[in-house]
Amino acid sequence: xxxxxxxxxxxxxxxxxxxxxxxxxxxxxxxxxxxxxxxxxxxxxxxxxxxxxxxxxxxxxxxxxxxxxxxxxxxxxxxxxxxxxxxxxxxxxxxxxxxxxxxxxxxxxxxxxxxxxxxxxxxxxxxxxxxxxxxxxxxxxxxxxxxxxxxxxxxxxxxxxxxxxxxxxxxxxxxxxxxxxxxxxxxxxxxxxxxxxxxxxxxxxxxx
Numbered sequence: 001x002x003x004x005x006x007x008x009x010x011x012x013x014x015x016x017x018x019x020x021x022x023x024x025x026x027x028x029x030x031x032x033x034x035x036x037x038x039x040x041x042x043x044x045x046x047x048x049x050x051x052x053x054x055x056x057x058x059x060x061x062x063x064x065x066x067x068x069x070x071x072x073x074x075x076x077x078x079x080x081x082x083x084x085x086x087x088x089x090x091x092x093x094x095x096x097x098x099x100x101x102x103x104x105x106x107x108x109x110x111x112x113x114x115x116x117x118x119x120x121x122x123x124x125x126x127x128x129x130x131x132x133x134x135x136x137x138x139x140x141x142x143x144x145x146x147x148x149x150x151x152x153x154x155x156x157x158x159x160x161x162x163x164x165x166x167x168x169x170x171x172x173x174x175x176x177x178x179x180x181x182x183x184x185x186x187x188x189x190x191x192x193x194x195x196x197x198x199x200x201x202x203x204x205x206x207x208x
Contacts, residue, residue, distance in 0.1 A: 003045050007057065007193060008087075018086045018113045024047060024076065025112055028106045035077030046195055052080030055136055056087050057192035058203045062156070063134065066090035070130040071153060073125040074140030075096075078106035080161065082164050084136065085110070085118045096121045096128060124149070131155045143169040143204070147177050158206040161189075166202045183207045 001020050005011065011019070023044050028105065030036050040047055044107035063070070063084075072081030075095040085093045093159045095110075097103045100122045121128065125135075130153035138161040141145065150158060163167070166186055173179040189201040 001045065002206055003050055003195070004114055007050070008053065015089075018115075019083070020050065021113060022082075022109070024146070025109050026105075029077070029108060033101045035102055035105050041195070046197060047051070048079050048091065049083045050193060050195075051189075051198075051201065052083035052138065052204050054161060054189045054192060056196075056197065057081055058187050058189075059159055061093065063088060068092070068134065069094070069132040069149050070134045070136055071125070071128070071130070071150075073119075073135055073137040073146075073150060075106055076102050076138075078109050078120075079157070080111075080136055080138050082106065082109055082115070082118065085115050088151060089116065091099060091117060093118045093126070094117070094121060094122050094132065095198070096125055098122070098124045105166065125153060134159060137161070139163060143174075144172045144176055147173060147179070147206075156208055159206040160202075162202050162204055163200050166204060167180060170204075179206070 002021055003006045008116055025038060070182040071090055075081045075097050078095060081093050081095040095106050103120050103122045124162050127150055132154055135150045135154045135158045163178045174181060183206055185205040187203050188199040188201055
């Protein structure tokens, strides 16, 4: 929580309570259904919560308008969707994952936090009716694989958290998916968060 407050000091009391409750909720569910590696739980707020909030740090201006609809594809146990739903209580989030036990955890955590702006769906993204304003996701696959999953699902853009050689993935998408490079922006998360773990992490923005 110290890391969260360092970068987001203006959180409301309710947001602080919800963020503070996350670790215990995930530790409890992780003992039943393993959605986060045991070792990674030691860095839970940095590797999962703060990483999810890189979307807010980089693109707060485009996501902060009330009433927007956001689809989190391949949410797993609820990332980045649940931290973003806490951060943006006036947006509506749909968290989807094709693995039922993972979406069970995300749904239980959202329920425990009384996140009325979250709907959890056990589904592949291709099967969902769109469009949503935004699609967000956290490194579920390569961009080349990902973009066909969300074709027609977003009205404004895609925000994708990714590591590795992002430039190479974008180059492949330009060839195979006819991705217009003028619609793509890549930001280093290390511009916003100074922890060493973020040095190789990126956030990719693809406009409609």
